[in-house]
Amino acid sequence: MKLGILSLALSIALLTVVACTGSQGEIGPQGPAGPQGKAGEQGPKGSTGLQGFPGGAGPEGQQGPKGATGAKGADGKSGILSIGEGLTTTGSIDGDMASVDFAGTGEAVTVARSDHDHDDDYYTKTQLATGTADVAWSSLTGIPGDLSSGGDASSVDWENIKNRPAGLDDGDDGLTSVDWNDLQNRPSELNTTLGGMTCASGEIPIFNGSTWVCGDAGPSVGDYAISGQACGAGLVATGVDGTGNLVCTTLSSSDSIPLQRGKHLVTTLVIGPGDAGLWNSVTIGDDGLPVIAYEANDSLYLTRCDDIACAASTPSLVEATGSGDLYASVIIGVDGLALISYRDSINSNLKVAHCETINCSSSTTTVIESSGDVGAYTSIAIGTDGLGIISYYDATNGNLKVAHCNNTACSSADLTVVDETGDVGQFTSIAIGADGFPIISYYDVTNTALKIAHCSTLTCSSKTIETIDSAGDVGKSTSIVIGVDGRALISYFDATSNDLKTAHCSNLSCSASTTASAVTSGGVGNWNSMTIGFDGRAIISYYDSFNGSLEVAHCDDIACTNATAVDVDTSALVGQHTSITIGIDGLPLVIYHDVSSRNLKAVRCSNQFCLPNVRNR
Numbered sequence: 185m186k187l188g189i190l191s192l193a194l195s196i197a198l199l200t201v202v203a204c205t206g207s208q209g210e211i212g213p214q215g216p217a218g219p220q221g222k223a224g225e226q227g228p229k230g231s232t233g234l235q236g237f238p239g240g241a242g243p244e245g246q247q248g249p250k251g252a253t254g255a256k257g258a259d260g261k262s263g264i265l266s267i268g269e270g271l272t273t274t275g276s277i278d279g280d281m282a283s284v285d286f287a288g289t290g291e292a293v294t295v296a297r298s299d300h301d302h303d304d305d306y307y308t309k310t311q312l313a314t315g316t317a318d319v320a321w322s323s324l325t326g327i328p329g330d331l332s333s334g335g336d337a338s339s340v341d342w343e344n345i346k347n348r349p350a351g352l353d354d355g356d357d358g359l360t361s362v363d364w365n366d367l368q369n370r371p372s373e374l375n376t377t378l379g380g381m382t383c384a385s386g387e388i389p390i391f392n393g394s395t396w397v398c399g400d401a402g403p404s405v406g407d408y409a410i411s412g413q414a415c416g417a418g419l420v421a422t423g424v425d426g427t428g429n430l431v432c433t434t435l436s437s438s439d440s441i442p443l444q445r446g447k448h449l450v451t452t453l454v455i456g457p458g459d460a461g462l463w464n465s466v467t468i469g470d471d472g473l474p475v476i477a478y479e480a481n482d483s484l485y486l487t488r489c490d491d492i493a494c495a496a497s498t499p500s501l502v503e504a505t506g507s508g509d510l511y512a513s514v515i516i517g518v519d520g521l522a523l524i525s526y527r528d529s530i531n532s533n534l535k536v537a538h539c540e541t542i543n544c545s546s547s548t549t550t551v552i553e554s555s556g557d558v559g560a561y562t563s564i565a566i567g568t569d570g571l572g573i574i575s576y577y578d579a580t581n582g583n584l585k586v587a588h589c590n591n592t593a594c595s596s597a598d599l600t601v602v603d604e605t606g607d608v609g610q611f612t613s614i615a616i617g618a619d620g621f622p623i624i625s626y627y628d629v630t631n632t633a634l635k636i637a638h639c640s641t642l643t644c645s646s647k648t649i650e651t652i653d654s655a656g657d658v659g660k661s662t663s664i665v666i667g668v669d670g671r672a673l674i675s676y677f678d679a680t681s682n683d684l685k686t687a688h689c690s691n692l693s694c695s696a697s698t699t700a701s702a703v704t705s706g707g708v709g710n711w712n713s714m715t716i717g718f719d720g721r722a723i724i725s726y727y728d729s730f731n732g733s734l735e736v737a738h739c740d741d742i743a744c745t746n747a748t749a750v751d752v753d754t755s756a757l758v759g760q761h762t763s764i765t766i767g768i769d770g771l772p773l774v775i776y777h778d779v780s781s782r783n784l785k786a787v788r789c790s791n792q793f794c795l796p797n798v799r800n801r
Contacts, residue, residue, distance in 0.1 A: 383398035413429065413430045414430070415430060415432035416432070419432040419433065431491060431492065447790055447796070447797065448752060448787050448788065448789055448790050448794070448796060449493050449494075449495060449786075449787070449788040449790070450753055450755075450785065450786070450787050451493075451494060451495050451496070451785065451786045451787075451788075452778070452781070452783050452784070452785050453476070453487060453489075453494065453496070453497045453775075453783075453784045453785060453786050454478070454480060454485075454487060454497070454499055454783060454784035455781075455783050456480070456481070456782060456783070457480070457481045458480055458481040458482070458782065459479075459480065459777070459782045460478065460480035460481075460777075460782065460783050460784045461478050461479075461480065461761060461775070461776065461777040461778070461783060461784030461785065462478065462479040462480070462509075462510065462761050462777055463478065463479045463509060463510040463511050463512050463526075463761055464476055464477065464478035464479075464512065464761050464763050464775050464776070464777070464784065465477045465478070465512050465513045465514045465524075465763050466514070466763045466764070466765045466773065466775045467514050467515055467516055467522075467765055468516070468765055468766075468767060468768060469488070469516055469520075469522070469542060470516060470520040470542075471542065472492055472767075472768040473488055473489050473490070473491070473492060474488075474489040474492070474494050474765065474767065474773055474775075475487070475488050475489070475514060475516070475522050475542075475544075476488075476489070476497070476514070476763075476775050476784070477502075477512040477513070477514035477522070477524045477526070478510075478512060478761075478775075478784055479505070479509075479510035479512060480784070482504060482505060482506055482507050482508075482529075483501060483502070483503065483504045483505055484501075484502040484503050484504075484505050484510060484512060484524065484526055484537065485499050485500065485501055485502060486499070486500050486502055486514070486522060486524065486537075486539065486543075486544040486547075487499035487500070487784075488500075488542065488543040488544070489786075492767050492768055492769055493767075493773075493788045494773060494775075494786045494788055495788075498543055500543055500544045500545050502524065502537050502539075502544060502547050502549070503528075503535075503537065503547075503549050504530075505526065505527070505528050505529050505530060506528065506529035506530035507529060508527070508529025509527065509529070509560065510526050510527060510529070511526060511527045511559065511560050511561050511562045511576075512524055512525070512526040512562070513525045513526070513562045513563045513564045513574075514564070515564045515565060515566055515572065516566075517538075517566060517570075517572065517592050518566065518570040518592060519592050520542070521538065521539045521540065521541070521542065522537075522538075522539040522542075522544055523536065523537075523538055523539070523564060523566075523572050523593075523594060524536065524537040524538075524539075524564070525552075525559075525562040525563070525564040525572075525574045525576070525587075526559065526562060527558075527559030527560055527562065527576075528551070528559065531551075531554060532554075532556070532557040532558065532559070532579075533551050533552075533553065533554045533558065533559055534551070534552045534553040534554075534558045534559030534562065534574070534576055534587065535549055535550060535551055535552060535559065536549070536550050536552055536572070536574070536589070536594040536597075537549045537550075538550070538592075538593040538594060538595075548593060548595070550593075550594060550595050550596070552574070552587050552594070552596075552597050552599075553585075553587065553599055555580075556578065556579070556580030556581065557578075557579040557580045558576065558577075558578045558579065558580065558585070559576055559577075560576065560577040560579055560610070561575075561576060561577045561609070561610050561611050561612045561626075562574055562575070562576045562612070563575045563576075563612050563613045563614040563624075564614070565614045565615055565616050565622065566616070567588070567616060567620075567622065567642050568616065568620040568642065569642050570592070571588065571589045571590070571591070571592065571594075572588075572589040572592075572594050572597075573586060573587070573588050573589065573614065573622055573642075573643075573644070574586065574587040574588075574589075574597070574614070575602075575609075575612040575613070575614040575622075575624045575626070576609070576612060577609040577610050577612060577626075578601075578609065581604065582604075582606065582607035582608065582609070582629070582630075583601050583602075583603065583604045583608065583609055584601075584602045584603040584604075584608050584609030584612065584624070584626055584637065585599060585600065585601055585602060585609065586599070586600045586602050586614075586622070586624070586639075586643070586644040587599050587600075588600070588642065588643040588644070598643055600643060600644050600645055602624065602637050602639075602644055602647055602649075603626075603635070603637060603649055605630075605649075606628065606629070606630030606631065607628075607629040607630045608626065608627075608628045608629065608630065608635065609626050609627075610626065610627040610629055610660070611625075611626060611627040611659065611660050611661055611662045611676075612624055612625070612626045612662070613625045613626070613662045613663050613664040613674075614664070615664045615665055615666050615672065616666070617638070617666060617670075617672060617692055618666060618670030618671075618692060619692045620642075621638070621639045621640055621641065621642065621644075622639040622642075622644055623636065623637070623638050623639065623664065623666075623672050623694065624636065624637045624639075624644075624664070625652075625659075625662040625663075625664040625672075625674045625676070626659070626662060627659040627660050627662065628651070628654075628659065631651070631654055632654070632656070632657040632658065632659070632679075633651050633652075633653060633654035633658060633659055634651070634652045634653040634654075634658050634659030634662065634674070634676050634687065635649060635650065635651050635652060635659065636649070636650045636652050636672070636674070636689070636694045636697075637649050638650070638692070638693040638694055638695075648693055648695065650693075650694055650695055650697075652674070652687045652694070652697050652699065653676075653685070653687060653699050655680075656678060656679070656680030656681065657678075657679040657680045658676060658677070658678045658679070658680065658685065659676050659677075660676065660677045660679055660710070661676060661677040661709070661710050661711055661712050661726075662674055662675070662676045663675045663676070663712055663713050663714040663724070664714075665714050665715060665716050665722060666716075667688075667716060667720070667722065667742055668716065668720040668742060669742055670692070671688060671689045671690065671691070671692070671694075672688075672689040672694055673686065673687070673688050673689070673714070673716075673722055673742075673743070673744060674686065674687040674688075674689075674714075675702070675709075675712045675713075675714040675722070675724050675726075675744075676709075676712070677709040677710045677712060677726075678701070678709065679710075681701070681704070682706055682707045682708065682709070682729070683701045683703065683704045683706075683708065683709055684701070684702050684703040684704075684708050684709030684712060684724065684726055684737065684747075684749075685699060685700065685701050685702065685709065686699065686700050686702045686722075686739075686743075686744040686745075686747075687699045687700075688700075688742075688743035688744065688745075698743065698745075700743070700744065700745040700746070702724070702737060702739065702744050702745070702746060702747040703726075703735075703737050703747055703749045705728075705730075705749060706730055707728060707729040707730030707731070708726060708727075708728050708729070708730070708735060708749070709726050709727075710726065710727050710729060710760075711726055711727040711759065711760045711761055711762050711776075712724055712725065712726035712727075712762065713725050713726070713762045713763045713764045713774075714764065715764050715765055715766055715772070716766070717738070717766055717770075717772065717792050718766065718770040718792055719792055720742065721738060721739045721740070721741070721742065721744075722738075722739040722744050723736060723737070723738050723739065723764065723766075723772050723792075723793075723794065724736065724737045724739070724744075724747065724764070725752075725759075725762040725763070725764040725772075725774045725776070726759070726762060727759040727760050727762065728751070728759060731751075731754065732756070732757040732758070732759070732779075733751050733752075733753060733754040733758060733759055734751070734752045734753040734754075734758050734759030734762065734774065734776055734787065735749055735750065735751055735752060735759065736749070736750055736752050736764075736772065736774065736789070736794040737749040737750075738750075738792075738793045738794060738795075748793070748795075750794060750795055750796060751796075752774065752787050752789070752794060752796075753776075753785070753787055756778060756779070756780035756781065757778075757779040757780045758776060758777070758778045758779065758780065758785065759776050759777075760776065760777045760779055761776060761777040762774060762775070762776040763775045763776070767788070770792060771788060771789050771790070771791070771792065772788075772789040772792070772794050773786065773787070773788050773789070774786065774787045774789070774794075
């Protein structure tokens, strides 16, 4: 029985072992987490985070105590009276204005009003030259007895001098002067020898463009030269200056003086940068010296000739106008200053520059029209009302327009559409007719024709329009003048036959006219410009495209039915962008562009016909 029990036990144990070696059952659910282990070692340092925004400003602290008043500085010295900062040229252009800056009481915010209102603050270069600003020296008291009567040069406003002797007025009601010699610390821009000049009887100090010299004032402007004048030995007369005095020049071994042997005077006036002399225009200033507006380096310049022959000139930058055609035209206004119409390529606007000095060292510019692409082919004249009037092309609408200035400086203008039939208005040229009204020549692009607009009002609000020539492609590069018969005369380019043509109006309105091929030598007439010579005949400058030279044609009659053409400059590819005028010596002056050297050049003809090497017996 024990054996049976033992066998049963072994059997159960064996079944148990067999059951344990069977397939694995399903994994039960995860048990609870065990206790946390010990912390590991510290890892490496992480990268720095972004910087936060700065905090706001703290509250403003209390104002500190007022500092002690500084010691009064020493006054400058005029030599006999105490002044403030001394003579300065603040606000002047090229040293042409001098003023005295003074200390005053310091009670006001500006120097000019530190004590009281002043009548004048400065003297201009003209006043310095002529002495017109001098006030009687006798009105000063307490002046050392060994001083002279006040000097020959210039003076300083009495109101600008501090520490004036007791008993004298405050400077508002009566002015006096201080001798130029007695001023110390004169700026380098002004000639320091001005006050020390000793001019002879009848002479005055004259500024010659670079320094002060003693000279004869001569007759009044507009008078003829004194008949008794003569040049000395070894000198030759080359003209008459603006005050009526002979201009004498030393004879040169190089034989370069135009009047010596009948040679034209050819001068390179401006050398770069870039193409100098594009779209130039020339006129004669009230002082008898030529002035020229032109394009160079994408800018508008005005250069004033140093003499009537324009053997040299002094340029002034007026305004940067951007890349593109400038179409400048210059005239002298009733104020004696240049007025220039032109196109601003940066904004495609019609603009006007009014020079504030005779050499345009300073100027004001005004946008006349800015609606669309306007201002091409400008031409300017002064009307009988004394105001500028400008013809120009509206490229956006294809119209001929006129701008009539509202004042001398042309700071605003009234605009008028003159012709809007087709695409019209290129190559405009304007003049004032014998009836006192503007007359305009221009190119009709649509019909390739020359047209004329005759205004019947000063502003051209009313007009008549005539087609003058339509035989072929004609009417480009027009130039209009009024002849000695009071009728308009027009030069223009015949692109079909490559000829220079002219049209002569038969009446004031040009409702009837005659045309002629004045020069037909081939490839001539483009870039033309016309003026009336002292003999009453027209003279025309133009480009000879066949030979790449500058030519001039002198008309044989008033209507210019025929002309005598001559080569004036054949040195290189020259003669584009021509402009012609007559100098005060009666000789033609031609301004043009040298394409080869990219410079602005001038030819002063040696005779009224511009014939080369002509010599009188």
